[in-house]
Amino acid sequence: MTKHRTDAAATLLADVRADRAAENAAAARILVRAAEWADLHPPVEDDYTASATLGGRPTGAPLAGEGTPQVDEGCIAELAAALRCSTDAGTTLIGQALELRHRLPRLWALVHTGKVAPWQARLVAGRTMHLTREAATFVDDQVAAVTGKIGLTQLDRLITTAITRYMPAEAERQRVEAEEKRRFDIFHDQDGRRHGLAEVVGVLDLPDALDLDAAIGAGARMLAEAGVDKSLDVRRSMAAGELARSQPALDLTTTSEPGPLGDPADQPHDPTTTSSAPGPASTTLRPHRAPSQVTLYVHLSADALTGRSQQPGWVGNTGTPVTADQIRDWCGRPDTTITVRPVIDLNTTSSVEGYEVPDRIREHIALRDRTCVFPWCSRPAHPRSTRQRSDGTDTWSTDADHIQPFAAGGETSTNNLAPLCRKHHRLKTHTRWRYRMLALGHYEWASPHELRFQRGPDGSTVDLSPEEPKPAARIRHEQASAHAADPPPEPSAARPRTPALTTAG
Template identity: 30%
Template sequence: MLVETMQGGWGIQVDDLDADWLVSLMEDAEVQSRQAERRKLRYAGQWCVLHPATADTGVATWAETGPEALRCDEAIGGEGTPLVAAFAAEGLGAAFQISTGAAVQLMADALNLQHRHPRIWAKVEALEVPAWRARRVAQMCAAQSAAVAAHVDAALADRMGAWGVTTIENAIATAVADLDPETVADAEDEAKAAWGVRLTHGSPRRIGVWAGTSTLEITGDTADVTALHDLICATAHQLLTDDSPWSGESLEVRKARAVGVIATQTGAGGATPVTRMYLHIDADDLADPTATGWAERLGPATVTKIRDWLAGTRATILPVLDMRRTDAVDRHDPPAWMAEQVRLRDPHCVFPWCQKDSRGCDLDHIEPYVPMDEGGPPGQTRPESLGPLCRRHHRCKTSRRWHYARNPDGTYTWTGPHGRTYLVTPTDTRLLA
């Protein structure tokens, strides 16, 4: 049954459809989805063509926008792809209403598919392969040579099954072994580049909810990681047999508790641990164990949880900050109270669709700062003249490709190089014109 939608177009009411109808509609939806994602890749590829790198523009790199493992001065496209102008991604991201990092990734995937994986790209063009699957191949091969990319392209293009990560990894490993056998002997040393420890905050079962839960991910030498896991398991077993408050917990919960026990027992020289966390709580709530405070970058926490964290640690209590202060200073760098006020006022980068935490942002003078000995006026550094910008978008603004102003209501109006204007509010970004 066809029904008119709220937007004035035509849609389909699915409540009374049988399975055969629904299967047909789902097949149509998949085709439409592939067409839409193909268009995005086409547009991104053409955007790269329209923004070639020159001596004046510089080259688009992964420096500030890529995944942590890719934050380097390498060009966004793999070996064999044309260079793209720096800061080209901002315009694309704004048009698609996505972050600059997502825009850079889309451009990189378009470049790599069109220039390094022509057979797989042909499958995308023919709607035989969904764009997301082709992009996965492009991303996993991005750091490899053009020859390896071509080898993988030939190996996977005609395999129409569901490419999994393992299939792609095996294709890459085979290509490397076939094209450069000596690198296989060095693989163990090269693998160390991926070693590291990563801490992320948030509940894995409830996206967007912190709830006092975090995840520690370790990648390292197999023997070392296995030994640590064995120690955690042994400590968890000890928590079961000892008269501990966690003896009734499940094995996995006890293993998580064991990490804290091990950390306490192996503290550096027995020194008191230091907890680095920005906690906001009303002094009147400290006596109420059911009251909640707020941990920056994390979320709400009960007074009981906060006391657990701070027990036995050193804590610095900062005085209440008057958010209404408008004092100005005659210097470039803001004083500590002003920097804190701006970061509390604007908790993330104020560039369109950017969510980088302001604690890691530069404090930018919205109007370029002019030293007083060069004729600059007094009082240029004040709360309303500053805005937090992540390093990339600070550089982008400084390059004069983008301009912005802070509005009286605390929002920001940005103008891009293609004449579009955007309104950045504390909660979202809106296209104005």
């Protein structure tokens, strides 16, 4: 029994190793196909040259590093859709394939001999695109020497060495701009798994970090003294919210008068006060209570809000599912002001005369579709404008696209409008991609080469294209295997053999 189990385990491990080798070989072939697809689609105009993306937005930087060919931006979405991934993922794939083939040839060769996994090679390619050719060659030589055994930390050190050695001006620029890396990010719950909580990540100057830590610690202690029976971690998170509500803005005033204790240098440290330079004048940051308003779109039935039903709702701003209890908790806070607005019935049709789309219709389609409706695109369609242009007009996160063009008779109405991010709006306008609305929130897309996809109201995409044809080599192999497995036919006495036909000359 033990021997049988050992043999089965050994067989299983052998199968796993073979499967991984086959997976890597397939991924290597996809890299080749991606580079070949780029070769077939050079840009026809400079304005339509593909560029690398960051956060779903084009950066203007080339797809790959110096010396790699340019690619027409309109071709990428179709390859990505055929691979059932987002356009951004397709952009990254093509850029990394070109980087490997043209600037990291030793690593490219190792990928196709099975000595380096494609995902490891792509990791290196993604980090060398900004290097000069000389620096990229240095990285290629060093990485190839260890045949794919280098880790992320070692890779980053290697790239830093390449920059320092071959790009001294870039190294100095990075050193000077290091202080601009400070940031403070809030990541809102996107899928409901954190139950309405948000993650906060920041990189601060050490003095600012110490002051913030002290303020939050003091707030946590005050909450404990006030009878809040929660853990220290929970109280610290609550203190951060209280700190934000008590000081939502800063009032910068300049004063030359000494403080109540005389010279400013003799005063105790106050985290809300900073001195700009030695001397009688100083800049004081005073808390200024500025009212702030946040619009929260909550989709919930009246029964659930009053407690007669436990049916969950969802937050339209982020598409996050939330429980009725969570919404009642938000609305029940003493510092919350609730403004009831007319309900937007997403199943009705609203229209206007003319081409321009008013904010109320933009809000309607953003709440209905939640994201850009292109296959596998997840760019949020915020129900409110996200920022303003220099002239003070609103800027929305997605465009309101006329599915049937306005010039061709399409109406400016909710049943002929859909949110598209700028990249996919340009694609639909300037290439042969086309789509139609099957029902509210349901769209069918067709690519230039007639691949078909259906986008649903929950953001899912279904590939409706015909079953992928088998490569010619695989067909020949299967036919040969089938003939080898079939026994030769028995000669029949009732049917005489037919002589083979030959041709002379």
